[in-house]
Amino acid sequence: MPRIQATYLIETPHAPSDAAEAIANEQSSGTFVDVSTETDDLTERHGARVEDVTVRATVDEPSLPGAETPDNSSYAGSYTRATAQLSYPMENIGTSLPNLMTMVAGNLFVLKELSGVRLIDLSIPETFAAAQPGPQFGIEGTREVVGIKDRPIIGTIIKPSVGLSPEETAEIVETVVDAGVDFIKDDELIAGPSYSPVEERVEAVMDVINRHEAETGETVMYACNVTGDVDEMLRRHDAVKDAGGNCLMISLQSVGLAGVKRLREESDLPIHGHRNGWGAMSRCPLLGFSYEAWQKFWRLAGVDHLHVSGIRSKFYESDESVIASATECQTPIASQKPVMPVFSSGQWADQVQDTYEVLGNADLMYLAGGGILGHPDGPGAGVTHLKQAWEAAMQGVPLEEYAETHEELRTAIEHYGNK
Amino acid sequence: MPRIQATYLIETPHAPSDAAEAIANEQSSGTFVDVSTETDDLTERHGARVEDVTVRATVDEPSLPGAETPDNSSYAGSYTRATAQLSYPMENIGTSLPNLMTMVAGNLFVLKELSGVRLIDLSIPETFAAAQPGPQFGIEGTREVVGIKDRPIIGTIIKPSVGLSPEETAEIVETVVDAGVDFIKDDELIAGPSYSPVEERVEAVMDVINRHEAETGETVMYACNVTGDVDEMLRRHDAVKDAGGNCLMISLQSVGLAGVKRLREESDLPIHGHRNGWGAMSRCPLLGFSYEAWQKFWRLAGVDHLHVSGIRSKFYESDESVIASATECQTPIASQKPVMPVFSSGQWADQVQDTYEVLGNADLMYLAGGGILGHPDGPGAGVTHLKQAWEAAMQGVPLEEYAETHEELRTAIEHYGNK
Numbered sequence: 074m075p076r077i078q079a080t081y082l083i084e085t086p087h088a089p090s091d092a093a094e095a096i097a098n099e100q101s102s103g104t105f106v107d108v109s110t111e112t113d114d115l116t117e118r119h120g121a122r123v124e125d126v127t128v129r130a131t132v133d134e135p136s137l138p139g140a141e142t143p144d145n146s147s148y149a150g151s152y153t154r155a156t157a158q159l160s161y162p163m164e165n166i167g168t169s170l171p172n173l174m175t176m177v178a179g180n181l182f183v184l185k186e187l188s189g190v191r192l193i194d195l196s197i198p199e200t201f202a203a204a205q206p207g208p209q210f211g212i213e214g215t216r217e218v219v220g221i222k223d224r225p226i227i228g229t230i231i232k233p234s235v236g237l238s239p240e241e242t243a244e245i246v247e248t249v250v251d252a253g254v255d256f257i258k259d260d261e262l263i264a265g266p267s268y269s270p271v272e273e274r275v276e277a278v279m280d281v282i283n284r285h286e287a288e289t290g291e292t293v294m295y296a297c298n299v300t301g302d303v304d305e306m307l308r309r310h311d312a313v314k315d316a317g318g319n320c321l322m323i324s325l326q327s328v329g330l331a332g333v334k335r336l337r338e339e340s341d342l343p344i345h346g347h348r349n350g351w352g353a354m355s356r357c358p359l360l361g362f363s364y365e366a367w368q369k370f371w372r373l374a375g376v377d378h379l380h381v382s383g384i385r386s387k388f389y390e391s392d393e394s395v396i397a398s399a400t401e402c403q404t405p406i407a408s409q410k411p412v413m414p415v416f417s418s419g420q421w422a423d424q425v426q427d428t429y430e431v432l433g434n435a436d437l438m439y440l441a442g443g444g445i446l447g448h449p450d451g452p453g454a455g456v457t458h459l460k461q462a463w464e465a466a467m468q469g470v471p472l473e474e475y476a477e478t479h480e481e482l483r484t485a486i487e488h489y490g491n492k
Numbered sequence: 493m494p495r496i497q498a499t500y501l502i503e504t505p506h507a508p509s510d511a512a513e514a515i516a517n518e519q520s521s522g523t524f525v526d527v528s529t530e531t532d533d534l535t536e537r538h539g540a541r542v543e544d545v546t547v548r549a550t551v552d553e554p555s556l557p558g559a560e561t562p563d564n565s566s567y568a569g570s571y572t573r574a575t576a577q578l579s580y581p582m583e584n585i586g587t588s589l590p591n592l593m594t595m596v597a598g599n600l601f602v603l604k605e606l607s608g609v610r611l612i613d614l615s616i617p618e619t620f621a622a623a624q625p626g627p628q629f630g631i632e633g634t635r636e637v638v639g640i641k642d643r644p645i646i647g648t649i650i651k652p653s654v655g656l657s658p659e660e661t662a663e664i665v666e667t668v669v670d671a672g673v674d675f676i677k678d679d680e681l682i683a684g685p686s687y688s689p690v691e692e693r694v695e696a697v698m699d700v701i702n703r704h705e706a707e708t709g710e711t712v713m714y715a716c717n718v719t720g721d722v723d724e725m726l727r728r729h730d731a732v733k734d735a736g737g738n739c740l741m742i743s744l745q746s747v748g749l750a751g752v753k754r755l756r757e758e759s760d761l762p763i764h765g766h767r768n769g770w771g772a773m774s775r776c777p778l779l780g781f782s783y784e785a786w787q788k789f790w791r792l793a794g795v796d797h798l799h800v801s802g803i804r805s806k807f808y809e810s811d812e813s814v815i816a817s818a819t820e821c822q823t824p825i826a827s828q829k830p831v832m833p834v835f836s837s838g839q840w841a842d843q844v845q846d847t848y849e850v851l852g853n854a855d856l857m858y859l860a861g862g863g864i865l866g867h868p869d870g871p872g873a874g875v876t877h878l879k880q881a882w883e884a885a886m887q888g889v890p891l892e893e894y895a896e897t898h899e900e901l902r903t904a905i906e907h908y909g910n911k
Contacts (some may be wrong), residue, residue: 102652144668164686165681169684169719172746173770175769180771183801253766262594267586302589330748334721336723353601353781359554
């Protein structure tokens with residue numbers, strides 16, 4: 074069976090190769106006491122291996138607490154940063170996705186040998202990837218559902234995020250559907266509370282969307298937040314489908330890998346993966362997961378869309394990091410489909426040109442709340458200004474120049490640009 | 493409906509009260525654009541509220557990247573640490589456990605207003621707690637299964653962690669069962685690979701344990717690692733039960749909340765919760781979750797035992813933190829049962845007295861690998877020395893004094909104490 078490659082950014086008061094070995098031991102056959110059954114043959118077959126260690130920098134202060142400095146070591150008093158590539162035998166976990174997580178991202182985060190440890194990449198063999206459900210729709214399948222081929226899918230988030238009845242939700246949906254959005258999602262803060270059960274909300278919303286489709290021939294995708302217990306999500310999937318719904322949204326970190334995979338196995342609909350909570354394991358640069366590594370688990374479990382924040386967003390992430398995340402979503406994992414990166418948070422025309430230029434394509438969802446609803450000439454003009462901004466970017470025309478002949482864009486630049 | 497209280501440790505380049513308001517807005521009804529449907533009435537009913545902000549310290553450097561310093565603020569150039577208590581309307585989520593996670597620990601970790609944010613406590617109303625499965629066995633139920641009332645449950649972990657066939661596993665189990673352990677667990681790195689399917693392993697292991705019970709009348713608990721996909725875990729539960737098994741182990745972070753809860757709903761057996769991977773969201777002091785907050789989710793989902801590492805362990809955590817974790821496990825959540833804290837990692841007699849003294853009771857599992865198998869007089873003496881150490885601690889006799897009349901303890905101190 075092939076091996077799974079995992080790359081870590083580590084920081085350590087030991088020799089970096091020793092620290093890498095500590096990870097290999099902790100995560101496979103190592104014990105701190107001689108066990109007669111731990112033969113060389115067993116270690117050869119089941120042990121993790123350090124494939125490469127490359128020193129990157131040395132720092133004076135540890136990034137994380139609790140690392141133990143060996144007194145007698147030449148490394149005492151300083152901390153070496155390195156990338157460490159390890160390989161793990163796939164035989165140890167077979168094709169189990171939850172156990173992949175334990176193997177490459179389990180106890181290693183609490184090792185004393187490390188003052189920093191972050192899983193920054195993961196290379197999945199085809200035999201492992203092929204055994205996972207993976208995205209059912211991905212980029213192409215999602216485009217087919219909404220019938221949009223050559224530009225981003227323009228969408229919005231229902232606000233206020235909480236407190237609206239199904240009827241009030243449907244009224245807002247009517248406004249934005251009339252305005253011309255391709256995609257609408259629930260906020261992550263509303264799933265199925267008693268004041269807006271999924272069954273009632275999706276009926277009310279799809280009633281509007283189906284009517285719109287009958288009138289205009291245009292399909293709007295509605296990502297209904299079904300986050301909940303396993304059976305609850307399966308029931309909600311059926312309710313969404315029965316109402317003619319065309320997308321499910323889940324808060325990935327809140328449900329977990331096994332739950333997401335179970336839903337995917339039963340689902341006939343695209344799954345919109347919301348990453349809320351992921352910052353808890355990613356914002357510290359020397360701990361947890363890079364987005365590149367983290368997103369692979371959820372894609373193998375079966376999501377079709379993944380949030381990546383946005384350029385110049387209201388969140389902490391750098392623009393470079395956002396674009397790297399989106400590029401990663403668009404890169405296939407072995408034979409599994411690429412997924413739609415979802416840009417959102419404080420987006421309007423302003424970020425379009427940079428997004429397109431750096432990403433190099435328009436295979437994405439571009440979500441705006443205030444960027445649509447806050448347009449001085451109304452939500453219709455809000456949607457139009459975004460489409461115009463993407464036309465400009467994709468035609469290589471400077472935004473200001475395109476705005477000269479496109480009123481909605483011009484007004485948006487005057488309005489949002491001065492905020 | 494009652495409100496859910498969440499307390500955060502925050503660090504911010506803004507006024508701490510403004511930063512706390514930013515969390516409240518992000519996690520409930522706030523938007524950055526006026527929405528006519530967001531009425532005062534809606535905010536009153538569905539908005540999160542800042543209940544208290546207490547400044548703790550000021551630092552010169554941000555703990556996390558990406559915090560935005562307001563130029564015109566009197567706070568510019570420094571970062572204030574504070575505890576912020578927020579309350580959230582339970583109405584927003586009903587009694588949904590995954591959605592509780594999104595509400596109190598969602599997008600807030602990536603806010604620009606913060607250079608540090610950690611959920612340090614969570615107060616669960618009885619109406620919420622009562623709607624969760626919670627621990628089925630807890631401390632008392634676990635004690636009943638193994639028939640041990642007045643001392644810790646002494647256990648061990650099967651090593652090597654990976655690579656053993658079911659028959660080889662059963663041989664090791666025979667050794668440690670004969671040695672007198674009360675509890676045995678799989679390592680988290682072995683669940684159900686093709687070389688040791690759960691069904692075959694649990695049969696082989698329970699065969700040994702059941703024979704031992706028939707001969708001696710003593711029940712040994714075996715936590716069989718069933719970590720996997722939802723249906724796989726349910727099938728494995730049945731296989732464990734059919735083989736006369738008496739405990740399931742799960743890697744919590746790898747399975748996720750919805751999966752753990754689903755298993756608990758179908759389970760007739762105690763669930764041993766392994767926390768591998770939790771360090772990714774906890775080791776950075778100004779990010780993620782404290783153990784106190786984190787463990788509540790898993791207990792409400794239904795685990796009966798929870799790992800807390802151990803005093804003077806091979807992991808990074810301080811002894812104070814370990815004891816605080818254990819105390820928290822022993823504290824009921826509303827009407828839900830307390831759970832068994834599981835001490836492990838580099839444990840032998842050495843840590844017993846301190847553990848008992850600071851914790852103040854013996855309601856725990858005490859696991860040793862090398863501390864049992866590495867004893868010079870064999871595993872039987874290894875188990876006996878741990879029992880003797882606990883007798884000494886609970887009788888208030890100094891370890892060295894007790895060792896004078898207890899050979900296995902004396903030998904252990906000579907052997908391990910000089911390592």
